[in-house]
Amino acid sequence: MVPGDAILETRELTKDFGGFLAVKGVSLTVRRGAIHALIGPNGAGKTTVFNLLTRFVSPTSGTIHFEGRDITRERPAQVARQGLVRSFQISAVFPSLSALENVRVALQRARGGTFRFWRSERALAELDDRARALLAEVGLEQKAAVPAVELPYGQKRALELATTLALEPALLLLDEPTQGMGHEDVGRVAELIRRAAQRRTVLMVEHNLPVVAGLCDVITVLQRGAVLAEGSYAEVSRDPRVLEAYIGAPA
Numbered sequence: 372m373v374p375g376d377a378i379l380e381t382r383e384l385t386k387d388f389g390g391f392l393a394v395k396g397v398s399l400t401v402r403r404g405a406i407h408a409l410i411g412p413n414g415a416g417k418t419t420v421f422n423l424l425t426r427f428v429s430p431t432s433g434t435i436h437f438e439g440r441d442i443t444r445e446r447p448a449q450v451a452r453q454g455l456v457r458s459f460q461i462s463a464v465f466p467s468l469s470a471l472e473n474v475r476v477a478l479q480r481a482r483g484g485t486f487r488f489w490r491s492e493r494a495l496a497e498l499d500d501r502a503r504a505l506l507a508e509v510g511l512e513q514k515a516a517v518p519a520v521e522l523p524y525g526q527k528r529a530l531e532l533a534t535t536l537a538l539e540p541a542l543l544l545l546d547e548p549t550q551g552m553g554h555e556d557v558g559r560v561a562e563l564i565r566r567a568a569q570r571r572t573v574l575m576v577e578h579n580l581p582v583v584a585g586l587c588d589v590i591t592v593l594q595r596g597a598v599l600a601e602g603s604y605a606e607v608s609r610d611p612r613v614l615e616a617y618i619g620a621p622a
């Protein structure tokens with residue numbers, strides 16, 4: 372997908388935690404269809420930006436527009452319903468349920484609002500096609516019957532991704548999707564993100580720079596709460612200010 376119009380725009384987004392400016396005037400444009408990374412040294416404000424976007428935290432000043440609509444003061448659930456969804460925001464994996472059951476529950480929540488225990492087996496079975504399609508999308512079609520607790524770590528993360536995709540995000544926020552993974556799982560998850568991004572926009576916080584280099588169209592570098600640089604990986608990785616922020620010395 373060629374990145375297009377802006378799906379998300381922040382203007383001068385600022386968060387003051389009792390005198391400490393964790394986010395300072397961040398104006399960020401995420402283009403439709405892009406895989407956009409937010410990187411930066413520890414404490415740069417990446418998580419706070421995510422919390423502002425999902426409305427877990429209210430900005431001190433500035434605005435957030437999603438799909439052209441001002442969501443600056445909306446509630447997290449409203450924002451999620453409009454399609455701005457953070458992985459693990461709503462979905463949680465139930466360990467004793469099978470992979471398929473987990474995705475079915477996520478689909479029910481997305482469609483029905485509340486978890487309706489009284490739904491018949493037959494009604495649940497109707498969700499199976501969609502649930503199986505989502506499992507296939509994350510490469511777990513052979514694991515449908517396996518209880519989530521028995522899946523290895525990388526597959527559990529893939530299942531979490533499937534339960535998030537059940538919410539039909541237009542913009543998927545991923546918070547360090549490869550954190551804590553071994554080399555093999557990192558490659559697999561990167562491939563899953565690439566696939567998921569074929570029909571969606573992705574904004575991710577990621578510390579693994581080779582993953583960012585291989586996956587992301589646009590990279591915004593934050594430092595001390597402000598945007599330091601933005602561009603392709605090739606551009607930002609040779610920017611002396613970025614090198615200095617990461618290495619702590621001029622290039």
Ligand SMILES: Nc1ncnc2c1ncn2[C@@H]1O[C@H](COP(=O)(O)OP(=O)(O)OP(=O)(O)O)[C@@H](O)[C@H]1O
Nearest residue numbers: 388391392393411412413414415416417418419420
């Ligand atoms: N609720 C809070 N109250 C006060 N300070 C906070 C709060 N949340 C975050 N901060 C501070 O804001 C700064 C930015 O934190 P944030 O977690 O957004 O950075 P980050 O870029 O996500 O870092 P990391 O890569 O380590 O996760 C840090 O100095 C942090 O201590």
